[in-house]
Amino acid sequence: MTTAPPQAAPPAVLPPAEIPVRARLPRWVLPAGGVVFAIALYVAFRNTALLPHDDDAPQFHWLNDVRDWIDENRNSSPVFIYVINYIRLFVGQIADLFTTALQGLGWPGLIGVAGGLGWLAGGWRIALLSVAGFGGVGALGLWEPSVDTLALTLTAVVLSLAFGIPLGVLTGRSARVRRVVTPVLDVMQIMPTFSYISPMVLLFLIGTPSAVIATVIYAMPPAVRITALAVQNVSKTALEASDSLGATRWQTLRKVQLPLAKNTILLGVNQTLLAALSMVPLTALIAAPGLGVDLLKALARVNVGLALVPGLAIVIMAIVLDRMTRAAAAGGRRRGPSRWAVGAVIAGAGIALTPALAADFPEDWQIPIVKPVNDVVEWIEFHWYGFTGFVNDSFANWILNPMETTLTTAPWWLVITTVVALAWSISGLRAALIAGGCLGGMALLGLWQHGMTTLTVVLVATLIAMFFGLLLGVVAARSTRFASALRPLLDAAQTMPTFSYLLPGLALFGPGRFTAIVASVIYTVPVVIRLVEDGIRGVPGETVEAALASGSTRGQLLWKVQLPMARRSLLVAANQGIVMTLAMVVIGALVGAGALGYDVYAGFAQREDYGKGLAAGVALVLLGIMLDRITQGADRRPRSRGLQSVP
Amino acid sequence: MRKLHLIAGVAILAVSVAACGGGAKVNDTGASAAPSAAAPSGGSAAPSAGGTVKLAVNPWVGYEADAAVISYLLQNELGYTVEKKELAEEPSWQGMESGDVDVILENWGHDDLKQKYIDDKGVAVALGPNGNKGVIGWYVPEWMATKYPDITDYKNLNKYADMFKTSESGGKGQLLDGDPSYVTNDEALVKNLKLNFKVVFGGSEDALIKAAKQATAQQKPLLMYFYEPQWLFSQLKLVKVNLPAYTKGCDADPKKIACDYPPYELDKIVSKKFQDSGGKAFELIKNFQWTNEDQNQVADDITNNGMSDEAAAKKWVDAHPDVWKAWLPQ
Numbered sequence: 001m002t003t004a005p006p007q008a009a010p011p012a013v014l015p016p017a018e019i020p021v022r023a024r025l026p027r028w029v030l031p032a033g034g035v036v037f038a039i040a041l042y043v044a045f046r047n048t049a050l051l052p053h054d055d056d057a058p059q060f061h062w063l064n065d066v067r068d069w070i071d072e073n074r075n076s077s078p079v080f081i082y083v084i085n086y087i088r089l090f091v092g093q094i095a096d097l098f099t100t101a102l103q104g105l106g107w108p109g110l111i112g113v114a115g116g117l118g119w120l121a122g123g124w125r126i127a128l129l130s131v132a133g134f135g136g137v138g139a140l141g142l143w144e145p146s147v148d149t150l151a152l153t154l155t156a157v158v159l160s161l162a163f164g165i166p167l168g169v170l171t172g173r174s175a176r177v178r179r180v181v182t183p184v185l186d187v188m189q190i191m192p193t194f195s196y197i198s199p200m201v202l203l204f205l206i207g208t209p210s211a212v213i214a215t216v217i218y219a220m221p222p223a224v225r226i227t228a229l230a231v232q233n234v235s236k237t238a239l240e241a242s243d244s245l246g247a248t249r250w251q252t253l254r255k256v257q258l259p260l261a262k263n264t265i266l267l268g269v270n271q272t273l274l275a276a277l278s279m280v281p282l283t284a285l286i287a288a289p290g291l292g293v294d295l296l297k298a299l300a301r302v303n304v305g306l307a308l309v310p311g312l313a314i315v316i317m318a319i320v321l322d323r324m325t326r327a328a329a330a331g332g333r334r335r336g337p338s339r340w341a342v343g344a345v346i347a348g349a350g351i352a353l354t355p356a357l358a359a360d361f362p363e364d365w366q367i368p369i370v371k372p373v374n375d376v377v378e379w380i381e382f383h384w385y386g387f388t389g390f391v392n393d394s395f396a397n398w399i400l401n402p403m404e405t406t407l408t409t410a411p412w413w414l415v416i417t418t419v420v421a422l423a424w425s426i427s428g429l430r431a432a433l434i435a436g437g438c439l440g441g442m443a444l445l446g447l448w449q450h451g452m453t454t455l456t457v458v459l460v461a462t463l464i465a466m467f468f469g470l471l472l473g474v475v476a477a478r479s480t481r482f483a484s485a486l487r488p489l490l491d492a493a494q495t496m497p498t499f500s501y502l503l504p505g506l507a508l509f510g511p512g513r514f515t516a517i518v519a520s521v522i523y524t525v526p527v528v529i530r531l532v533e534d535g536i537r538g539v540p541g542e543t544v545e546a547a548l549a550s551g552s553t554r555g556q557l558l559w560k561v562q563l564p565m566a567r568r569s570l571l572v573a574a575n576q577g578i579v580m581t582l583a584m585v586v587i588g589a590l591v592g593a594g595a596l597g598y599d600v601y602a603g604f605a606q607r608e609d610y611g612k613g614l615a616a617g618v619a620l621v622l623l624g625i626m627l628d629r630i631t632q633g634a635d636r637r638p639r640s641r642g643l644q645s646v647p
Numbered sequence: 648m649r650k651l652h653l654i655a656g657v658a659i660l661a662v663s664v665a666a667c668g669g670g671a672k673v674n675d676t677g678a679s680a681a682p683s684a685a686a687p688s689g690g691s692a693a694p695s696a697g698g699t700v701k702l703a704v705n706p707w708v709g710y711e712a713d714a715a716v717i718s719y720l721l722q723n724e725l726g727y728t729v730e731k732k733e734l735a736e737e738p739s740w741q742g743m744e745s746g747d748v749d750v751i752l753e754n755w756g757h758d759d760l761k762q763k764y765i766d767d768k769g770v771a772v773a774l775g776p777n778g779n780k781g782v783i784g785w786y787v788p789e790w791m792a793t794k795y796p797d798i799t800d801y802k803n804l805n806k807y808a809d810m811f812k813t814s815e816s817g818g819k820g821q822l823l824d825g826d827p828s829y830v831t832n833d834e835a836l837v838k839n840l841k842l843n844f845k846v847v848f849g850g851s852e853d854a855l856i857k858a859a860k861q862a863t864a865q866q867k868p869l870l871m872y873f874y875e876p877q878w879l880f881s882q883l884k885l886v887k888v889n890l891p892a893y894t895k896g897c898d899a900d901p902k903k904i905a906c907d908y909p910p911y912e913l914d915k916i917v918s919k920k921f922q923d924s925g926g927k928a929f930e931l932i933k934n935f936q937w938t939n940e941d942q943n944q945v946a947d948d949i950t951n952n953g954m955s956d957e958a959a960a961k962k963w964v965d966a967h968p969d970v971w972k973a974w975l976p977q
Binding site: 055086286303397512591 | 815828853
């Protein structure tokens with residue numbers, strides 16, 4: 001089957017150099033034979049054993065009935081009136097509390113508090129950054145929605161940590177718990193964000209509570225993973241010492257493990273915070289307030305300038321919160337009483353100013369950026385139209401459509417067999433069985449065709465992202481100057497809310513799959529660059545010198561030494577890349593990228609399509625698990641690194 | 648793990664004991680009661696005499712025009728704070744139940760949602776027409792109707808399907824739809840009328856408008872879902888394609904529809920809670936009625952004359968005191 005090579009591509013590029021050459025069959029014979037055989041089967045059986053899409057499938061009706069049942073019993077079933085509705089109330093009240101508190105501080109107060117916290121976390125540099133950052137958010141003219149977004153983010157973070165850190169501690173201390181928790185976290189992180197909004201709404205209705213809970217699902221895994229890692233890594237000697245002094249398990253935890261793990265756990269807080277901040281805007285789709293509302297509106301208007309403003313506000317907040325928590329994690333200087341005093345003075349100064357100054361952020365301080373940006377976009381649209389139209393069409397006609405046709409006209413058993421064989425060769429039997437099961441599940445859900453269409457887009461987008469990521473990552477690893485020029489760009493790119501990535505593509509190429517691909521490439525490339533760069537830089541200096549001394553050219557050094565030795569990082573990059581791409585391609589449904597993402601979106605916008613949307617959400621999770629297992633390759637690793645900006 | 652469950656259990660128990668023990672129903676959530684005095688997010692600035700109105704704003708500019716004028720009047724004439732909720736149609740209805748939405752100003756039919764939220768659950772109330780007459784249909788640019796006169800009959804669409812092919816339509820003709828959340832039967836229509844077309848979602852009203860402008864200026868073929876009231880019709884002409892005539896009940900099963908869209912009397916929906924305690928704001932919305940022309944004027948100012956919602960609303964309000972004065976509570 002012709003679709004096999006793309007999946008195999010990342011590892012296939014890098015044959016482990018050290019494997020001794022066997023005398024018998026060359027290594028490529030078996031895979032090549034498999035590919036030829038699959039193609040032959042495809043040609044012979046094309047257009048047989050198809051699973052055509054039916055919008056009216058019984059599975060969808062059944063899910064609609066489930067929805068109707070829940071809707072009817074929301075106010076009578078004990079599960080709802082004693083548990084779920086209380087969770088909704090509880091979460092809603094916490095969010096209200098945060099919103100009221102932050103709004104109540106007023107803008108000078110909030111800037112002051114941010115400055116004070118910045119000072120506590122990392123001295124005057126961070127304090128200055130916090131003041132300037134929050135002031136900048138105000139200058140963008142979006143103070144109020146920014147505070148709403150911040151409040152939702154903090155609510156989600158507090159809840160994530162309240163559950164995540166204890167769970168992380170348990171996970172770190174007990175292998176049994178780890179075995180249960182790890183796969184659950186895996187699934188939580190693989191799930192495309194879009195797919196669990198719908199079930200949230202079913203349980204908790206639209207509004208802030210659903211938004212917060214969806215964000216918690218997205219933001220909690222890094223907290224659990226990093227806490228577990230931190231607790232696990234506390235040195236054995238310290239534990240034994242504590243044991244020999246007769247400390248109880250609880251004492252050991254409180255007096256030894258947690259203090260020693262504190263800084264790493266703070267890194268987990270950092271990751272959780274950034275994850276939450278990038279998820280919260282998306283929840284505007286279900287009536288959560290904040291910057292997401294402005295973003296969605298700009299997206300509907302295809303107005304790049306208008307979307308850039310909330311996008312920037314989020315990036316600024318992300319940078320401030322990131323630096324603040326990271327400085328706190330680094331825990332540089334000790335905090336004497338004077339340190340607290342200075343922080344309190346800064347915060348107090350801001351709060352004291354609140355009654356004195358106007359309640360709304362002053363308009364004369366606001367910087368208009370919408371118009372100049374839109375003028376540029378318009379110019380590009382007008383002058384480049386022929387070119388962008390040509391790129392869009394030829395990409396669709398020569399790459400996307402043929403691939404999609406192949407996948408949708410191949411018999412289902414051939415697709416499943418091929419995927420299973422591929423997964424087996426890359427990641428072993430277990431992964432192969434899981435991948436096969438996921439595909440089977442998609443077929444049973446009645447979403448085979450749409451799944452194949454989404455798969456096409458994901459594969460193409462991942463390949464492109466890997467290509468650029470490898471290229472730029474290699475350059476960055478070789479040139480420190482290039483790397484440091486790239487760094488702020490990567491930082492910004494990784495904290496933009498996911499759907500703002502749709503805009504550049506939308507402006508240039510109009511709605512469609514290509515725009516979704518452009519967006520996911522922009523979204524994914526930074527992470528791939530980072531992992532590739534880290535991987536290549538991680539190759540020991542002696543090895544590089546030895547290679548150079550034995551007369552390797554720079555090209556040989558790269559292909560024969562650095563890339564093969566960075567194999568693990570590259571595999572992780574491929575894996576991360578494919579999972580991130582999936583998440584983004586799905587959001588591409590907002591701009592007409594179709595298939596499963598569209599089903600999900602239509603599911604919460606159109607009553608009769610709810611069942612299909614819910615099924616599509618599950619299908620997306622299955623697709624994600626399948627792609628993840630296939631690319632997981634050689635080894636397991638903590639996923640949270642690389643998901644957000646890594647120091 | 649066990650400890651965690653225990654903690655969670657205790658927490659839930661504590662909350663449920665604290666809250667009157669009778670179990671929580673979604674409609675009586677105190678936190679989201681409709682017009683609460685001084686919204687937490689309103690800041691301390693505007694002295695809001697009346698409280699807060701949560702106004703759903705659905706994603707098309709005509710609705711934005713409704714919302715602009717009503718918010719302007721609520722704020723400046725009646726002293727209310729308005730919280731605009733940018734939501735798709737169906738989630739707006741859900742907001743009636745969750746307490747996130749008080750008012751929908753321009754509802755397009757949605758008989759199933761009326762059944763559910765008005766008749767069955769009793770959380771919403773229909774307040775009658777807003778005066779706008781809605782039309783939904785399939786349109787081609789004027790030059791196509793002139794060049795191919797028979798294209799306006801759906802029976803001939805297959806003959807021309809090839810012309811409408813695009814990179815996104817998978818070898819069939821493309822029928823361009825808007826936002827996936829809009830009222831649309833197009834996928835069912837294409838299937839049930841056996842048309843060799845594929846519905847492609849542009850994603851928004853602006854995508855549709857852009858396509859219509861391009862198709863007119865560059866004489867490119869285009870078949871698209873579109874609707875009235877719509878300011879664009881004052882700039883260029885689109886011709887409606889005739890689908891099998893609408894008869895009452897022909898659209899009962901959404902997946903089996905094979906007839907045209909009905910004529911819509913766009914109407915206003917408010918939450919039950921807002922009806923009971925909305926005061927003057929409720930009266931204003933109950934009385935609100937204007938014409939397609941009014942709406943198009945405001946929408947045109949917002950879209951094409953670079954005005955903010957508020958400025959466009961003010962312009963219309965200043966010019967039509969006789970119309971809106973009649974909406975004010977007596």
